[in-house]
Amino acid sequence: MPVAITEAEVLIVGGGPVGLTARALLERWGVRALLVEKHGELSPFPRSRLVNVRSMEIFRGLGLAAGITANAFAPEYGRVRFRGTLHDRDYATAAMVGVNAPVPESPVIGVVTSQDRLEPALLGAADAPVRFGVELIGLAEEADGVVARLFDRGRGEETRVHARYVLAADGANSTVRGLLGIGTAGPGALGDFTTVVFDADFDRSRAPEPAGVYFTPYGSIGPLYPEGGWAWFGPTPDSPSPADWTDLVSRALGPGAGVRPDVLRVQHWVMNAFVAERLRHGRTLLAGDAAHAVPPIGGLGMNTGIADVHNLCWKLAGVVHGWATPGLLETYRTEREPVAHLTLGQAVANSRLLMDVQNRLREQLQTGEATSGPVELPWSERYFAQLGLVLGVTYRSAAVLTDGDAPPPPPDHGTRPSDGVAPPEPPEPPGEGTDYVPTAEPGHRMPHLWLSRDRSTIDAFGEWFTLLTRDPADRLGPAAGFWPLRIETLRDEHLGLCGLRPHGALLVRPDGHIAARWRDRAPSDSTLRRALTAITRSAPS
Incomplete structure (x- = not known):
C-alpha cells in the first residue's frame, strides 16, 4: 500500500x-x-x-x-552567587543584567524560569x-x-x-x-554532566538568599519554580560504582540546610560546544x-x-x-x-x-585552606553583563543597505514622551559582548524608543516592514501593494537620536533590525521599491 x-x-x-x-x-x-x-x-x-x-x-x-x-521568578532571582555550599555566605555575586532589574534599553525584562x-x-x-x-x-x-x-x-x-x-x-x-x-x-564535548531534580523542605529561617543559580565546589544548584522544587547539576562522577545522588546533592546543600534532599529525577547529558x-x-x-x-x-x-x-x-x-x-x-x-x-x-x-573556580574552591576546602577572603572573579561581571551580545547584534548582509555615514549619537534608551526627562549622557564605548550602545545604524536592532506612553518602537514590528518617519503622509505608494509594509510616525525628539534630519526615515525589517536609513529625506516610492527589491531579492512583475 x-x-x-x-x-x-x-x-x-x-x-x-x-x-x-x-x-x-x-x-x-x-x-x-x-x-x-x-x-x-x-x-x-x-x-x-x-x-x-x-x-x-x-x-x-x-x-x-x-x-x-x-x-x-521575581527579578531578585536574576543573580548568581558563588558559595562553599548553598547555605554559606557569598564568596562573590553577580547580577544578570536585564533580568535582575529593568533596563532603559528595552520595554521588557528577562526572567528566570x-x-x-x-x-x-x-x-x-x-x-x-x-x-x-x-x-x-x-x-x-x-x-x-x-x-x-x-x-x-x-x-x-x-x-x-x-x-x-x-x-x-x-x-x-x-x-x-x-x-x-x-x-x-x-571544542566539541566538554564533558559528561548530570542534572538531579529534587525537593528540599527548607524552613523560612534557613531559606537561602534569592538567586537563579548558586555555584558551589560540589555542583551548581538552582530553584526550579516560585512555588518550590530544586535542581543540582555538575560533572558526572567518574566512578565504576553507581553514584549516590542524594549524598552528592547533600554535600552541595551543606550541613546548614538541615534537610535531606528527596531525589525525583536524574538526567545525564553532554556539555557540547560547536558551530x-x-x-x-x-x-x-x-x-x-x-x-x-x-x-x-x-x-x-x-x-x-x-x-x-x-x-x-x-x-x-x-x-x-x-x-x-x-x-x-x-x-x-x-x-x-x-x-x-x-x-x-x-x-x-x-x-x-567557572569550572576552574569551582575546582580551586573544592581544593581549598579539602586541604583546609582559608577561604575567608573574596574569591577573585574578574570575568563574572563581564559574563553576566550581556546586553552588548543580546541587544547589540549587528547584521552585515545583502538584506542590509548601509548608508556609509558616521554613526549617530546613541538614542535616549527609551525615555517616555511625557516623562520630561533629559536624555542621559552617551555611554562609554562597549566592550565585546558586554555594554550595549543603542544606535540606529543599518544592521542594528532598532533601539527601544517610546512612540506613545505605552507603545515602543519594538511593538511596531511584526509581519511587515516598517517605515519610520516624522511625516508619514502619502509615503506609501505601489510598493505597499507587493511587500508587507506599514508606516509609523517617529516623534520629533527621536530624529536626532536616530541620526535623521527633519524629513529623514528608517526602514526596519520584520525582525526589528534596520534595513536602510535615509538621513535627509524620506524615500520616494521608486526609491523605496529599489530598497525593498535589493533586500528581498525580488520585485513586482
Whole structure:
C-alpha cells in the first residue's frame, strides 16, 4: 500500500523552545507549518532556565511575555552567587543584567524560569499541527521541495511529508544535520554532566538568599519554580560504582540546610560546544542547538536559538508568499553564523573559568585552606553583563543597505514622551559582548524608543516592514501593494537620536533590525521599491 504524503510549507523538526517559537512565528506570518518531535511529549526536565531580554521582546511580539513573566521568578532571582555550599555566605555575586532589574534599553525584562514551564506556553501560542512521538528517518530534496520520511512510534508506521522547506531545530545531536552530512567546528564535548531534580523542605529561617543559580565546589544548584522544587547539576562522577545522588546533592546543600534532599529525577547529558559548518543545505536550514551547541552557563544557548528563528522565519514567509526570492535565505547564514561563533567563544571561555573556580574552591576546602577572603572573579561581571551580545547584534548582509555615514549619537534608551526627562549622557564605548550602545545604524536592532506612553518602537514590528518617519503622509505608494509594509510616525525628539534630519526615515525589517536609513529625506516610492527589491531579492512583475 503506498504511503500517504502530507503537504506543508515548512516542516519543523524538533519540539523544544526554538522549534516551538518558529512554529508560532510562521503561523503569525500565515505559513502552513508542521512540527514533529521524536519524544512523546514536552521535556519534563528544567534544562534552560534563563529567558533574556531579547527573547522576551520576541515573546512580547507574540503576546506571550506577560504570561511567561507571571509564571517566572521575581527579578531578585536574576543573580548568581558563588558559595562553599548553598547555605554559606557569598564568596562573590553577580547580577544578570536585564533580568535582575529593568533596563532603559528595552520595554521588557528577562526572567528566570524553567524550560518545562516555558514550553507549554510556546506550544499554546499557535494552532499549527504538532506530532509527538514521530521521528525523522530520511530526507530527499527535490526540485520543488523536500520529502521527509517519518516514523510514527505509536502507530509503528512510516509516513511522508512534502515540504517546501525544512527547519531543523532538533538539538545538538541533530538527526537532520547527520543525514545531511554537515560537520561541526569547535571544542566539541566538554564533558559528561548530570542534572538531579529534587525537593528540599527548607524552613523560612534557613531559606537561602534569592538567586537563579548558586555555584558551589560540589555542583551548581538552582530553584526550579516560585512555588518550590530544586535542581543540582555538575560533572558526572567518574566512578565504576553507581553514584549516590542524594549524598552528592547533600554535600552541595551543606550541613546548614538541615534537610535531606528527596531525589525525583536524574538526567545525564553532554556539555557540547560547536558551530555547524554550514547553517543551510539547499532547502534545509539549521537553528538552535542543531546549528550551534553552546554551554549552558550564562543562559546563552536557547536564547541564541530563539534569535535564529526570529531572523529566519520572516525570510521563509517572504519566499513562501512570493515577495522574496530564495536568495534572501542565504542572508540567514551570513547574519547568524558570526553571532553563533561569538556566542560560543564567550560561553566556552567563561564555562572553563567557572569550572576552574569551582575546582580551586573544592581544593581549598579539602586541604583546609582559608577561604575567608573574596574569591577573585574578574570575568563574572563581564559574563553576566550581556546586553552588548543580546541587544547589540549587528547584521552585515545583502538584506542590509548601509548608508556609509558616521554613526549617530546613541538614542535616549527609551525615555517616555511625557516623562520630561533629559536624555542621559552617551555611554562609554562597549566592550565585546558586554555594554550595549543603542544606535540606529543599518544592521542594528532598532533601539527601544517610546512612540506613545505605552507603545515602543519594538511593538511596531511584526509581519511587515516598517517605515519610520516624522511625516508619514502619502509615503506609501505601489510598493505597499507587493511587500508587507506599514508606516509609523517617529516623534520629533527621536530624529536626532536616530541620526535623521527633519524629513529623514528608517526602514526596519520584520525582525526589528534596520534595513536602510535615509538621513535627509524620506524615500520616494521608486526609491523605496529599489530598497525593498535589493533586500528581498525580488520585485513586482
